[in-house]
Amino acid sequence: MNSQYDIAVIGGGNAALCAAMTAAEAGARVLILETAPKPYRGGNSRHTRNFRCMHSGPLGPLVEDYSEEEYFSDLLKVTGGKTDEHLARLAIRTSEECLPWMEAHGVRFQPSLSGTLSLARTNAFFMGGGKSLVNAYYRAAERLGVDVIYDANVTHLELEGDRITHVEYTHDGQDHQIEPRAVIVASGGFQADTDWLTRAWGDPARNFLIRGTPYNRGAVLADLLAQGVSQVGDPTQCHAVAIDGRAPKFDGGIVTRLDCVPFSIVVNKHAERFYDEGEDVWPKRYAIWGRLVANQPDQVGYVIIDAKSLELFMPSVFPPLKADTLEDLAVQMDLPPDKLRATVENFNTACGDTSAFHPTELDGVATRGIAPPKTNWARPITEPPFYGYSLRTGVTFTYLGLKVDENAQCSTANGPIRNLWAAGETMAGSILGQGYLAGFGMTIGTVFGRIAGREASNHVA
Known part of the structure; x- marks a missing residue:
């Protein structure tokens, strides 16, 4: 271990690793402080499976073009226009050069998955999933001389004026x-701090499930916000999807979707419908269903x-409930049988x-005369056996975060912090x-x- 580091990267997922490798390639001495133990390193990135890429x-x-x-139009649809256009376009435009960069750092890709994803043109899938990507990046970082401390709980970043002077963390009880x-x-x-989530949501x-890592508890975010670092985002907004109600409280991952x-x-x-199930193709609408379910009684659907x-969608990790009649299915799901039959x-x-x-x-096969409508893929539910799943809100990550500029640099009301940058989910609320x-x-x-890795290495150089 080096006694003195040029750059400390706090976190151990995709964004942290991209920053660390970029900085190390520029000649900086880099230390990664990862809260999780080594088997669970990688944050939410180990649960991912694809990367959306302009080309x-x-x-x-990737086939054809995007x-x-x-x-940007796709992004506007899902955000309702709530995005920083400059930063969003920067992310979109730069994504094209990222894919070959990822390959050069050990990531391997495969053809897109089948089912309802429909992403062969827009999203590049990782061979071996996010865990494989994370492992490839750690191997590349090690070759570049990046040091890593696991089980490192960062407790405080001391902000004096316009710079971070030191980083405090605990490791092995000390x-x-x-x-x-510089610090990234x-x-x-x-999201893994249930008390904070409850303060925001009530x-x-x-009743929410946390489909991602249990180690993202926002300790560093809270510490910096308390010192006046500029924030962005609504604490009630998050990447929340409807997941299998039988998923574990934490770390169920993408397979529970x-x-x-x-x-x-x-x-x-x-047993009442509450939203249009066929509003758009699933990759553009799956993330609204967590919030929809959250607004239902007992936060369940x-x-x-x-x-x-x-057989039309990707298989679920847990098999569905099955019955020969709707009434029997309703009993298994603890729904009112007569009301389900009527619905x-x-x-x-x-x-x-x-x-x-x-x-x-989108096929335009729609219902007529009912509210809410179903505007695509509306076929009668008539062919037994019938199947059912329970749905719960599964939170992946929250959008309250650190406000950054186009150089990923953080600031206070008095101006930029000279040696502090942010990347990944902790600043995603900027977009x-x-x-x-x-x-x-x-x-x-x-x-x-x-x-962030480029700018931090430029600073220390």
Whole structure:
């Protein structure tokens, strides 16, 4: 271990690793402080599986093209316009050069997954998933001379005037202090701190599941905000998806996500539908369902499908409940049987011609005369056996974070902090005001991680 480091990177996921490798390649002596133990290193990145990438033609595993304007339009749809256009376009435009950079640092790609994702043109899938990406980056970082301390709980960054003077952390039951010349914060959001989540959301948050790492508790974020570092984002906004209600409280990961919603109806505990299940293709709408479920009684929803839809989506990690009748399925799901039967029959009556049904693109097969409507993939639920899943809100990461500029630099009301940068989920609220676009978190982390590493190494040089 070096006795003196040029740069301390706080966090151990994609953004942190991109920053550390970029800085090390520029000649900086870099230390990564990762809160998690080594087997759980990587934060939420180990649960990812793809990277959303602009490209002007076929690129790696990506087919056709995906322009900056189309990418930005997709982002506007999911965020409702709540984004910093300059930073968003920077992330989008830079993503094209990131894919070959990722390959050069050990990431391998594969063709896109089948099912409802429909991402062959927009998202590059990691061979071996996020865990493989994280391991490849750690190997590359080691070759570059980056040091890593696991189980390192950063407790305080001392801000004096316009610079960070030292970093305090605990390791093996002892307190430590280092004085790096620059600091990059890439330690995620606060979602694993259930008390903080509850202060933001109220008591319903105690029913949320945290699909990502249990180590993102926002300690560094809280410390910096308390010292007046500029913040961005709404504490109630987050990447929240509807996941299998049987998932664990923490760390269930991406496999607990359910992709069956477009081919289903979704009801609450009173067996009432509450939103359009076919509003758009799943990668552009899956992230709204966590908040939708959060607004239902007991923060729970229920998916109902029939036999003809069972093979149309990616298999679930837990098998669905199964019954020969809707009434039996309702009993298994603790729903009112008569009400579920009535809801399904009302939906079935509203379905029209289904000959144009197409599971992987918007098909316009819609209901008529019911509210809420189902605007695509609306087929009657008539073919037994019937299947069901329970849904809970699964929070991936929160959007309250550190405000950064185009150089990933943090600031206070008095101006920039000369030696503090942020990347990844801890600053994603600068771009994501609400909603989420599949694979975009990895884009933000990769782009701004590399920017932060470049700028921090320039500072120390």
